[in-house]
Amino acid sequence: MKILFNSRFLKHNIHSEAEGSYRIQKFTENYIDTEANGEEYISLVHPESYIKSIKESCKNHETVAEVKLTEDSWEAAKVAVGLTIKASEQGDFAVVRPPGHHAGFERSAGFCFFNNIAIAAQKLVNEGKKVFIFDFDGHHGDGTQNIFYESNTVFYCSIHQLYAYPYTGFAEETGKGVGEGYTLNLPLISGSGDMDFYTQLNKVISAIKSFNPDIVGVSAGFDSYCDDRILSLNLSQKAYYECGLRLRRAFPEIFAVLEGGYHYDLHECVEAFVEGINIGSRPRKNLYDSNMSLG
Secondary structure (H helix, E strand, O other): OOEEEOHHHHHOOOOOOOOOHHHHHHHHHOOOEOOOOOHHHHHHOOOHHHHHHHHHHHHOOOEEOOEEOOHHHHHHHHHHHHHHHHHHHHOOEEOOOOOOOOOEOOEOEOOEOOOHHHHHHHHHHHOOOOEEEEEOOOOOOHHHHHHOOOOOOEEEEEEEEOOOOOOOOOOOOOOOHHHOOOEEEEEEOOOOEHHHHHHHHHHHHHHHHHHOOOEEEEEEOOOOEOOOOOOOOEEOHHHHHHHHHHHHHHOOOEEEEEOOOOOOOHHHHHHHHHHHHHHHOOOOOOOOOOOOOOO
16 A cells, blocks of 8 residues: 655645644645546536536635635645546555545535545445445544445445534444345444544444455545644554454455544654555464474
8 A cells, every 4th residue: 555645736725724734734745646637527526516616616715614725725635536536546645635524425524525434335336346435534424434435336334432522323223125124333432532432443343244244345444543733642653553454354445545633743643554554464474383394
């Protein structure tokens, strides 16, 4: 798994103390721009009228979903979708802004305008694939859940902080119609740490194996980190490494896209997750006890 990045993301929502460009500034030190324009794919999930309204809001510098939009926001949004599509094709991690998992069919919310991972997942479904979306952002991905709530070809699973924005993602939310049983919410209480996360992660891996998807897409948010300025979970960087490691050892086909994470260690958290994925892809060594032999 490689990290995909584009410096155009730095020009979107520059000065925000929440979802500002400070979040990904460190990536400019080690990663060059990967170009991708995903405009043609946005309509896989969002109606044309909604897409046009976001474009116009960017042109007119309107405030939407707590963000003062600009023309640079429109460019960033197109690249974010494109980079997510590219990550889904190559098994990579797309470090993008704006994030996407709160965006619904025709709804902007929580700094999100287009649902990056939902668009990538719908493209994969249209190609005949089953997709498992694992969202470990500390906020529940209500937009992604709603988009696929009545689907049995996309399984949505989330680990998030209970009673936090957007105040959804309760265990009772399990899908509707043919999608019943294809949504799994595993909330954590405030103050939960690594061991609590691992307990829920084991349930995620069990669900992946049961669903047997063709590909796993990860909405990777790092606002469950101990130093996050918005949420109050207590995960360490080691938890993200372990998450990547265990996911890869359970399932080979994985891609990821950045969601939240409002602190200055986002770069290190992403690299910890990717390192776990890459270590997990290596074959385990056969253990040999030199004190035992066949005679």
